[in-house]
Amino acid sequence: MLKKVLSTVLALATVLTLCVAFASCEKKGTENLKVGFIFLHDDTSTYDKNFMNGAKEAQQALGLKDDQIIFKYPVEEGKACYDAAADLVDQGCTIVFADSFGHEEWMIKAAKEFPNVQFCHATGVKAHTEKLDNYHNAFASIYEGRYLAGIAAGLKLNEMIAAGKFTAEEAVIGYVGAFPYAEVVSGYTSFFLGARSVCPTATMLVDFTNSWYSVDAERDVAETLISKGAKLISQHADSMGAPSVCEAKNVPNVFYNGDTIATCPNTYLIASRINWAPYFEYMINCVKDGKAIDTDWTGTIATGSVVVEVLNEKVAAAGTKEALEKATADLKAGTLHVFDTKTFTVDGKEVTTYLADVDDYGDFKGETEVIKDGYFHESEYRSAPYFDLRIDGITDLSAK
Amino acid sequence: MSDTTAPKKSETREPLFHIAKREEIVWWKAWLIRAAAIIASLAACAAISRFLGGIDPSSFFRSMLSGAFGTTRRIWKLFYELAILLCISLAVTPAFKMRFWNIGAEGQALIGGLATAACMYYFGGRIPTPLLFVVMIAASILAGMIWAVIPAVFKAFWNTNETLFTLMMNYVAIQLVTFMINFWVTSGSGTLPPMSEYALPTIGNAWILNIIVISVLTVAVYIYLRFSKHGYELSVVGESENTALYVGINVKKVIIRTMLLSGALCGVTGLLLVGGTDHTISASTVGGRGFTAIMVSWLGRFNPIFMVLTSFLLAFLGAGANQISNDYKMNGSISDIITAVILFFVIGCEFFIQYRIAFRKHGKEEK
Numbered sequence: 001m002l003k004k005v006l007s008t009v010l011a012l013a014t015v016l017t018l019c020v021a022f023a024s025c026e027k028k029g030t031e032n033l034k035v036g037f038i039f040l041h042d043d044t045s046t047y048d049k050n051f052m053n054g055a056k057e058a059q060q061a062l063g064l065k066d067d068q069i070i071f072k073y074p075v076e077e078g079k080a081c082y083d084a085a086a087d088l089v090d091q092g093c094t095i096v097f098a099d100s101f102g103h104e105e106w107m108i109k110a111a112k113e114f115p116n117v118q119f120c121h122a123t124g125v126k127a128h129t130e131k132l133d134n135y136h137n138a139f140a141s142i143y144e145g146r147y148l149a150g151i152a153a154g155l156k157l158n159e160m161i162a163a164g165k166f167t168a169e170e171a172v173i174g175y176v177g178a179f180p181y182a183e184v185v186s187g188y189t190s191f192f193l194g195a196r197s198v199c200p201t202a203t204m205l206v207d208f209t210n211s212w213y214s215v216d217a218e219r220d221v222a223e224t225l226i227s228k229g230a231k232l233i234s235q236h237a238d239s240m241g242a243p244s245v246c247e248a249k250n251v252p253n254v255f256y257n258g259d260t261i262a263t264c265p266n267t268y269l270i271a272s273r274i275n276w277a278p279y280f281e282y283m284i285n286c287v288k289d290g291k292a293i294d295t296d297w298t299g300t301i302a303t304g305s306v307v308v309e310v311l312n313e314k315v316a317a318a319g320t321k322e323a324l325e326k327a328t329a330d331l332k333a334g335t336l337h338v339f340d341t342k343t344f345t346v347d348g349k350e351v352t353t354y355l356a357d358v359d360d361y362g363d364f365k366g367e368t369e370v371i372k373d374g375y376f377h378e379s380e381y382r383s384a385p386y387f388d389l390r391i392d393g394i395t396d397l398s399a400k
Numbered sequence: 401m402s403d404t405t406a407p408k409k410s411e412t413r414e415p416l417f418h419i420a421k422r423e424e425i426v427w428w429k430a431w432l433i434r435a436a437a438i439i440a441s442l443a444a445c446a447a448i449s450r451f452l453g454g455i456d457p458s459s460f461f462r463s464m465l466s467g468a469f470g471t472t473r474r475i476w477k478l479f480y481e482l483a484i485l486l487c488i489s490l491a492v493t494p495a496f497k498m499r500f501w502n503i504g505a506e507g508q509a510l511i512g513g514l515a516t517a518a519c520m521y522y523f524g525g526r527i528p529t530p531l532l533f534v535v536m537i538a539a540s541i542l543a544g545m546i547w548a549v550i551p552a553v554f555k556a557f558w559n560t561n562e563t564l565f566t567l568m569m570n571y572v573a574i575q576l577v578t579f580m581i582n583f584w585v586t587s588g589s590g591t592l593p594p595m596s597e598y599a600l601p602t603i604g605n606a607w608i609l610n611i612i613v614i615s616v617l618t619v620a621v622y623i624y625l626r627f628s629k630h631g632y633e634l635s636v637v638g639e640s641e642n643t644a645l646y647v648g649i650n651v652k653k654v655i656i657r658t659m660l661l662s663g664a665l666c667g668v669t670g671l672l673l674v675g676g677t678d679h680t681i682s683a684s685t686v687g688g689r690g691f692t693a694i695m696v697s698w699l700g701r702f703n704p705i706f707m708v709l710t711s712f713l714l715a716f717l718g719a720g721a722n723q724i725s726n727d728y729k730m731n732g733s734i735s736d737i738i739t740a741v742i743l744f745f746v747i748g749c750e751f752f753i754q755y756r757i758a759f760r761k762h763g764k765e766e767k
Contacts, residue, residue, distance in 0.1 A: 042725070042732035042733075073725075073732065074732055086473060102591040105591070106594075
């Protein structure tokens with residue numbers, strides 16, 4: 001009896017496989033460009049949703065059909081990533097993209113196995129040392145976007161000081177960070193420098209949740225920061241934890257990877273975001289035209305990869321829009337540098353030389369001089385951030 | 401229930417239908433009910449995805465089938481998933497037959513995996529590879545046994561609640577894995593790079609070894625439960641502890657021995673996951689299979705051969721439902737909904753196999 005059931009199941013399985021295989025054969029002739037995307041979570045995570053929107057935008061811009069853009073999610077940071085990549089190759093993808101840091105090892109494994117397929121990975125650090133022809137990293141100089149968001153925050157602090165809500169010395173910014181890595185340090189420092197460029201008395205408190213996505217931990221950290229005197233909150237973590245606390249306590253909030261104007265209309269100020277569509281268009285065009293994709297691609301404000309989300313006029317201080325326009329123009333022109341060494345000190349001294357750990361062999365030893373021409377050259381020697389200086393004016397609460 | 405109490409008045413109205421336990425059901429009737437349930441559940445799912453996602457039924461089924469059988473790799477993956485789920489279900493089955501509610505298979509398999517990873521991390525390259533494999537196998541089995549025997553000893557000697565105890569041991573294992581990864585990995589990525597050079601040998605492709613090992617284990621567990629003295633003893637303990645005591649079975653010994661076996665099989669699952677396919681470990685390496693195994697075991701009526709079918713069903717659902725959410729670029733919840741609806745029907749139909757519904761017969765007086 002059981003044998004019969006089993007053999008029927010197996011026979012059915014074989015027939016179905018053949019059917020599906022034939023069906024997919026027919027499609028192949030008409031269209032040969034397929035792009036596969038691997039995402040860590042589904043669209044409930046703002047981080048992954050941002051990538052998905054970028055992919056859809058690129059699809060529209062390039063006029064690709066729905067079945068030419070294949071999504072795989074949720075894909076964990078492990079063997080699952082390799083399996084997903086191999087499955088996308090089986091489906092005929094000539095480009096496979098993955099969006100999370102922990103996918104890197106597995107993307108490299110797949111890249112070695114499938115030399116005719118291009119593997120592109122966001123936030124990774126190993127492409128320039130692996131030296132594979134078909135493995136590439138990409139990131140964006142998001143510190144420029146955070147700097148701009150910082151200007152809006154600084155002007156808001158100025159407005160609150162002028163209104164007598166607190167003194168200039170009490171202008172404390174609270175920052176909810178995920179992990180104390182270079183990516184986060186680079187982010188909060190650029191945000192702080194943006195704020196201090198317009199509000200010279202501003203200081204910052206930073207604490208970490210040790211998770212990229214934790215509603216509870218982000219809420220707790222935001223509450224602690226507010227209780228310690230933070231007058232404005234920003235974050236580098238992926239949940240709505242901090243904005244919801246801010247809305248409840250009427251504290252201005254600067255978001256990341258999307259805007260919260262609908263859910264937090266009274267406290268959402270501005271947000272910065274990496275727009276991945278320019279990179280996706282670039283990598284797809286490269287393959288279409290038979291050109292090599294950059295080993296390490298850094299999107300900037302000029303390529304449209306770094307964007308500032310809608311400014312909430314109801315919350316923003318007067319003149320914010322104009323200040324942002326001017327700073328954007330200066331950044332694009334190269335006359336303004338976010339990490340200008342004249343604007344910050346470390347242990348009371350100006351930094352004139354610094355060796356950053358650009359080649360990530362896990363040794364944590366800096367080997368590349370990154371301070372030249374009076375500023376820290378972030379994301380130039382490698383797309384992923386490596387600014388990890390702890391500058392004066394920012395207090396790390398977790399260090400105590 | 402209510403219809404068993406004696407009617408107070410002679411004019412008592414008989415309900416429209418009542419539920420009665422079935423005496424015996426012919427096998428083909430039982431399978432007919434199951435087949436009907438699966439067809440009904442698929443129809444319900446097609447309807448739900450039609451209304452929620454605007455997916456027409458034919459492409460719904462095409463997506464689902466292609467997710468499971470679309471390419472050779474997917475078919476291998478499906479049978480691999482089936483095998484791993486079956487292995488962990490085999491592990492919990494002897495304990496369940498003994499009415500020992502081991503819901504700690506997740507942690508027992510994870511700790512077996514952690515032991516494997518630790519051997520690869522510390523001994524890889526330092527001792528000859530064949531010896532490394534022996535150490536990996538021994539360490540994973542031992543670790544699984546330790547994780548399972550702790551609640552068993554407490555149950556046997558102090559009659560503690562094994563459900564809570566085994567459940568809590570899962571969290572200890574998960575946190576231990578997280579701790580060890582942070583201890584080993586200093587780069588801050590939170591993921592342990594694959595140690596593929598020390599992995600178990602592959603035959604043909606990455607999945608065949610696991611499938612062969614688990615096939616052998618399935619037959620072995622079937623024989624153990626069906627034909628061995630141990631298997632008989634544990635089912636007596638499960639039926640009634642007093643009977644077991646009366647016929648001279650050492651209940652404490654049986655509980656501990658059975659849980660050692662349970663833990664050892666979980667350890668093997670961890671070994672196969674880490675040493676066989678993943679070559680690394682994370683807190684989600686077992687990925688909830690330890691809990692799904694409970695359902696596999698129950699649905700398969702604690703019979704390892706039937707459990708092959710229930711594992712197949714769950715592995716198929718996992719692959720198929722995920723494909724639907726990916727193909728239509730929909731939120732991951734759609735695959736959970738589809739899986740849940742199908743399981744609801746499949747589990748629900750067992751009710752109709754156990755019980756029958758008797759409708760009121762018209763024109764006939766109750767005696």
